[in-house]
Every structure is written in structure tokens, then in C-alpha cells.
Amino acid sequence: MVLRAAPRFVVLGGAGAIGRIVVRDLFESSRKNVVLVADYDERAASKLALTYGSRRVAHASVDARETSRVASLLSGYSVVINCTHHRLNLQVMQAALEARVHYLDLGGLFTWTRRQLRLKPRFAESGLTAILGMGCAPGLTNVMAAHAASQLDRVHSIRIRVGGIDFNASDGDFTFPYSAETIIEELTLPAWKWSRGRFVQRPPRSGWESIDFGSPVGRMWVVTTRHSEIATLPLRLQDKGLRYADFKVGFDRLFVREVMKRLRAGWKVRDFQALPAPRSAPNDYEVTRVIVRGDRHEILMDCLTGSNNKWHASAGDIDTACPASIVAQMIAAGRIRKPGVWAPEDLVPADLLFQECRKREMEFVYRRAGDAMNSPPRRTCE
Template structure:
């Protein structure tokens, strides 16, 4: 298959790129980005004949259509703000599509493209990293095994044990993190979407080692937008997503947000206007961080609780996975690996037509859990399940 990565210079997509280069099903890999120098450096670093690079401006629709026309499937690794533009181009070029997520509001807009994707004969999936992504397929597993589904709670805990004390190392894209901190999150409660405030709904969760006890809080995420729609036929009433970040990082990010560094509104600095978020993003990208002893030591725990009824009895599935740095890829953190690699899995499943129903779907509506979990296990991501009933 021929795979196009739009936003090939991004941080977390590196995990997907490494998988594409190594996987025998991928015959050609295009890295496209506005920053041609960055993707050329990646091409040289990879040293693979299957990798090609192209400069692309996402505001040039026809150029993007021409670029995608030669490829079977597209992984959109840009900001969710560009999702709709890339989807429009995929419809015209008839290229399958997936991305890292739609951050609630964008995801709902993306689902409106279902009929157009179906008419074009292509498949699109929103949210193919770890969250959204892995957690959606976990929820689907529980849904498939219950007769009724009442509630779903998604918990995501992240720690980083070797970040220097004076560092500011985002686990994923700083722009997305900022939006997760400043935008109002939602829960689906008693059959309705409920808008909440940032950092609401705090809970202490005892994740498996090495993540341990963490304080999670509501964060705006697309799982809360899509699962009530996907699982409505079994009576879903409640969906929540809660996140914890490395403590020092979270404290510093809160400080910067309160200071105004997360703002997208221009401010006057001497004789020119600057956008604080863009300044922060550039400063983060310029950071130099060497991993102590050459080994990353960041980890993530994913836990999904699905409650409902099985054979007339109140039942509960708890699926969990602890993700670590992937040692064969020592040049990337767990954060990059655990978002990028699952996205590569979804991209390959679409491109190889193991997922072939045309239309546009959330992850939980399109991906077969057993096939997906087997693919994740190839690089050490293991999903475990516990089932209990209240007699």
C-alpha cells in the first residue's frame, strides 16, 4: 500500500512513521509538510528508499488533492483545526483517511462527512492514537460483550520519571494540551451532554505500576462526543474522560495558561503583534533534552470501565493497558510511541482493506478489537480485560 502522512514533521507522528518504514505492507511512504527542511531531515535519518517528501500548504486545496491522488490512505498528523480541509481533499482524491482526533467539537463536525465518504467509496476514522484510539477499541470490546451498556469511564494517567526538574517536556503536542486546559470539557450524563469547567471532576486513581496513584480530571476529548452516538442502541447514559499529566509539567502548564501564554489572541510587543501560543510553541520546539542514560522513562496507563447488563445480571468490564517506551525505537519517548504507533496500525488496517466499509466513523464504530489488539501486541502494547457480575 501507499501511505501519505500529512504533517510529517510533527512530534507524535514519528512513532507512526517508524512503523510504516519497517512494515512490509507499506510500499511507499510520503511525508508532506509545510516545513520541507524538517521532513527532508527525517527522510535522510530513516535511510529508506520507500520514503518520499513533498512540501504542501494545506490552504492550497487543489495541490493537496493532486498530492493525495496517488496514495491509498492518508494519516492526517496536523492539528485538528485542519482535519476538515484534509478530509475534503481525501473525498476528491478518493483516499482513505484517519487522524489523531477531533477534540470533541471537531469530531462531531467530522461525523457529518459520513455520507460523502460513503459516496466516494472511501473509509475515514477520527481518532486513532491512544486516547482517542486505543481506549475507543477497549470500550468497543466491552460493548460487544454486554447486552446493555449503561456507562463508560475512560481514565488516562501519564508519568515521566527522567524529565529534568527545570524542564518543560510536553507528552504530546503543546497546542492540543493548551486547548485541553482552557476549553470547557464535557461529560455525557443521564443521556445528555453536560458542559463543565476545566479541572473539574477530580478523582484519585490507583493505576498499575509504574504510574501509581494519580489525580485525574475532566478534559475535553472526542470520546465523550462519539461514544454516546455509537453505543446508543444499547442504552448508553454516561460517558466521561479524565486525564492526569506528569505533576511538575501540569503545574508549570497551569502557570503558563494563567499567565496568558495559551492565548491565540495577538498582543502588542513593542512595534509588532505576537500570538502568545505561537511563541510558547516555538520555545518548546527549540528545547534541547537529552535522555539520562539514553533511556526514556515515561509511562502511560489506560483504563476503561464499561458497565451494563449481561444475561440479565449487572456486569462490568474493565480493560487496561500500561504503555512504556518501545526499546527498539530508543529515539522516542513513550508519549510519541503510544500515539504514533496505534495510528499507524489503524492506517494500515484501512489501507489494506481489513477495514473496508465506506463512510466516516469514530474509532469504536469501525475497528475490530481482536485484530487491532493483536497488531498492538506486535510492539508490546498489551490490553487486558477483567469481567465481573453483581449477583
């Protein structure tokens, strides 16, 4: 497929929490980039586009469930970055096929990712590339794990841990660090892990573990949740002997109890979504960690991200949106060319991704087993 000289991107769900940061990163990355903010909420999309005061940013109103309408909207663009809910992923992929546009999303919460992979022959036949789950987790986590695994002859286990701290939070606060709908799914759906060479289901809210993420996050509780990394990393690394893989994310245990209490009392997702959002500027810090163990060595790799006041973006907004923007630009520039449907670890060049993330003030720390956890960090892939 021949791409246009001026890269043209559609950010579907572009007025949302993550979509708006994808738009910002695309706009600031290159003066050639053209961006369409496509969202169900026309007023929000228009308001966001107008803040740029540039012909390079336009807006459109679209319902992602209307495949033919989305396909018509995508026609003539280079890449669609799908920032909508994962239940719409298959429909947006179908629209991308009809419009002959490359595709990227933020994840399919394991189940949808596995369904999406079945479209690989259709994308390959059309000469199109689709990359599934290219945010932070999944996304960066996949690439970090594969990068660490590439330095080992054998890989026995991969453990992914994500933790953070909100410096604005106070005791008794009840706010969601990211999508309330996604968090509720993570806390109520059975989780998946890879154990002894097969996928195994675990009860929701199981596997609590105390992890020290270092300063300033410190020690916090993490819990097993359903995540897309586990749908693809074992398939990529099974030949290296991978026997175990899981994903755990940090939650305050009182927060989890309160969510479950309200759900049992009859609260719906829309009730949680109606809770007032914090008005203060984001001020937080997130650690995204992969631990890869082989025969003789264990490699620990962290991605360290802080909030961005200029963009009014939390750490989680930055480390999710920026990798999506970076990889979409790789596709548009022809740096990623392989047709089909792929996970990030299959195609994304780790060195280039880490380099671009550093430009967004994201830091990568690499340690081998035996290094002191508080020793000076060694940057990866300089």
C-alpha cells in the same frame, strides 16, 4: 475503489512528533509499504526521509491549509494519515475527497469530530473510508470500550482514564508530555461528558479524581478534559442503555497551576512551544484504561505501553502512532472496506487491532469486577 498492489501512504505532518513514528511503523511493518513524509517544514521532512536510505520513503513540502495542493499531492496514494492539528481536519478531508484517497486522523477534540461526521454522505458516495480519531485516546480507547461493552447485555457507564510516569522527570521540571497546543486546549476549553442520555458541558479543569493505575505509575490525579471519544461512543452504545461517559487524563497539579499562571501572565501557545524539549532518551510508561459498567458486571481494560529507545519514542508516541499506522494498513489491505465517515468503534476489528499492537510491545489487561487489582493480568483476545 481499487487500491494499488503496493500500499502507498501519505503521512501529513510526517516530520512531527507523532508523524515520524507513524512513518517508522509503516516502513517497518511491510517491505511493500511506500511512504510519503509530507510536512510544512521541508527541511525536517527531507532530513527524516533521508535517514531511511530507501526508495520506499520520500518527502514533500506542503501547507495543509492549501486544499488543492494537498489534493494534488495525495493523488495516486492509498491512505492519508493526518497528523496535523485538528483545526485542519476538515480541509484535509476535503483534499482526500478530491484526490479519492482514504482518510484517517488522530482526533478532533470533540467539536471538530462532530463537524467531520457531517461529511459521511460525501465519503460514502465517493466509495471512500474515513476513520476519525485513530490514535491512542481517542482511538484505542474507543475500540477497547466497545469491545468491553460487547460483553455486557446493558451498559450504564464508560469511564476513560489515562495516566503515566516519566522516569526522567525531576522535581521542578516544566515540560509537556505531548503537544503543548493540545494540552493548553484541554486545560482551558470546557469539557464534554455524556450524562443521563445527553451531552453536558463541564468547566475546564474540573472533576479532579485520584486514580491508582498500578505499578509502576501508581496513584495520580486525573482531570476531565474535552475529548473525541465522548462525541461518538454514546451514539454507538445509547441503545445499550448508556447513561454516562467521561474522559479524564493525568496531570501533575503543580504543572497545571504553572500553565495557568503563565497563561494569565500573557503567555501564548508559541511561548510554550519554544520551551526546550528534553534531550534525554524517552523513558516512560503509560496506562490507558477504560471502565465499562453494566447491570451486574464491571469490566476494566488497560493498555500498557512503554517507551521505545530504538525509535526514540515515548510511550505516548508509540500508543498514538502505532494504532494509526495499523488501521491505515487495514484500510489499504481491504480489511476495512465500508465507505463513509466513522469512529474507530464502528469499523476497527478489536481482536486484530490488539494483536497487532502486541507486536509493538503494547500489552492489554482485562479484569472483571471482583478481581483483585494486583492479581495476575489476563490477556485479552489471544
